[in-house]
Amino acid sequence: MASSIGAKASTSYLTSKPAVIVLLGPTGSGKSYFIRAATEDPSVKVGHGLESETQAIAAYHTTIDGSAVLLVDTIGFDGTFQSDADVLRQIATWLAQTYANGVRMAGILYMHDIRSVQFGGSAVKNLRMFEKMLGADALNNTVFVANQWADTCCQEAEAKLNELVQSPKF
Template sequence: MGATGSGKTTFINLASGSNLRVGGGLESCTSSVQMAQAFKLDGRSVTLIDTPGFDDTSKSDSDILHMIAAFLAAGYESGKKLAGVIYLHRISDFRMSGISTRNFTMFRQLCGEKSLKNVVIVTNMWGEVSKEVGDARERELATKEIFFEPALAKGASMKRHSNTPASAYEILRTIVDNHPLALQIQRELVDQKKDISETSAGKELNKEWEKQLEKHQNEMKKIQEEMAGQ
């Protein structure tokens, strides 16, 4: 998982030998949940799943949530649990934007606190920054409460990806032997029979909508006041 353009599909293709379509421009190519071809890693069969980001250019956040939730719920109902979840973030980003923060907030609500020990936050695109800049950004991401620190404190780990198959395999080795855990949204939808709007991720999305609506209303009010004063 991760924001659009964070390198999710490239990572999956590199590790699995798949040919999932990779976006080269501003538009996202991953507009549905995709399963890569299974491959062997140290004798274990591994299947990676690619998901669109919550900032997708062709679908709303609501559509993305429904899509990911339906896929995860169906897998859980058939007895499948994830050994781990990888969240990708570009270290090349000048700052963690509101979109990136929202993506990670939604990610945390999907996973839940109990599953964070099976989460790996992967920073990539290190070749696009100097060592000093990359190290400073990594330190900030890991230690600030508004970024990844709360997830790391709950058991998530943080790794660097150097865009090689060996680097991808090293990251995957940290999760393939995990005890598989159900994600929070799987428990909410399947075990607790909640509607998607009642899940933690659904509530977070509604909260974001309300925030955006209030912002829009305030902007409209300001424009109307300026026009009335002319």
């Protein structure tokens, strides 16, 4: 990628509003890992154990191609400590507070572990609830990110991805 990415805060955040990108997905799908890699911020905690690591919404400033970006790490769906309804409520509250301060969401990255056997019903339900909360336009700015390719057979992963892309349900 030909982007200059750095997590260091600068004064440009005081004069320009960052593009807010919210990361959603099941617990363990790579949201925090992505943010740590994108921001190069070692303080971003990445879970490796049996329990969910992220227990609160956190935002991380970075710069991509000279533009201010705010990557929002959310609590994972199907997590250890909170129900999906509670997670969605917290995300909606955070977004409402951010919106009240004049900051608008630019997009969503929905993280999916390609090694997962299925795209579960709770994932579909959560995306639909999120769409109802924010409106259909929110999903127009959603990018589906299939990750964990290095840890799976490429043919199987490509077949799963093709099924997801071609299915009108997803």
